[in-house]
Amino acid sequence: MSANFSVAILKASFPILFIIFAVLAVLIIAQLVLRYIEKQKLAKLGIADIDRLSGRDFEKYLEVLFEKKGHKVTRTKYIGDYGADLVVESGNNKTVIQAKRFKGKVGVKAIQEAVASKGYYGCQNAMVVTNSNFTDQAIKLARANNVELWNRKKLIDALSSMNSSDVMGHKTETAEANNSQSVCATCGKPLSQKVLDYCMNNNARFKGKCYCFNCQKKI
Secondary structure: OHHHHHHHHHHHHHHHHHHHHHHHHHHHHHHHHHHHHHHHHHHOOOHHHHHOOOHHHHHHHHHHHHHHOOOEEEEOOOOOOOOOOEEEEEOOEEEEEEEEOOOOOEOHHHHHHHHHHHHHOOOOEEEEEEOOOEOHHHHHHHHHOOEEEEOHHHHHHHHHHHHHOOOOOOOOOHHHHHHHOOEOOOOOOEOOHHHHHHHHHOHHHHOOOOOOHHHHOOO
């Protein structure tokens, strides 16, 4: 009697268990699809779009960028990350990356955090990536500690490289952004690095574009 009762219970609960597993499977698949769509959208961003990202979304963007370059990427916890936002692996080589979506110049603190996080995550290398530029002090400290720096120009170069090898063939605006950042957005006059730095450090005024000295007066 007891065995028959147990069998009856199992038979009665089978449809419920099936529904639960089916719902969980649908949720997992939906999450994967949404993540795929998010990555595809991030891959299409140009430098002006990146300037408008939140710090967390900038980390997600870099995750997509380095995955496209063929690396295994792990994002760290948003809080309590010990100075690293990403851990990038290529074979036996591991690199911690500090992501800085900044309007002004990135200072020595970011370099210090990247250096400190190397040991915690067991990495051989450290890198700081920003959509802006670095202070002279930060550059000196990075050189002394063998920290690789990606400033705005290097990030734009990486954008162009990523999209030129995009197997999906999506047309993006990164190549245009790369060209537009080196010439005046109004008159097309070539810009010096000093003028580029000035425009990048005054992003709120110039809205992600660069202008020669004469055209700056009209804005």
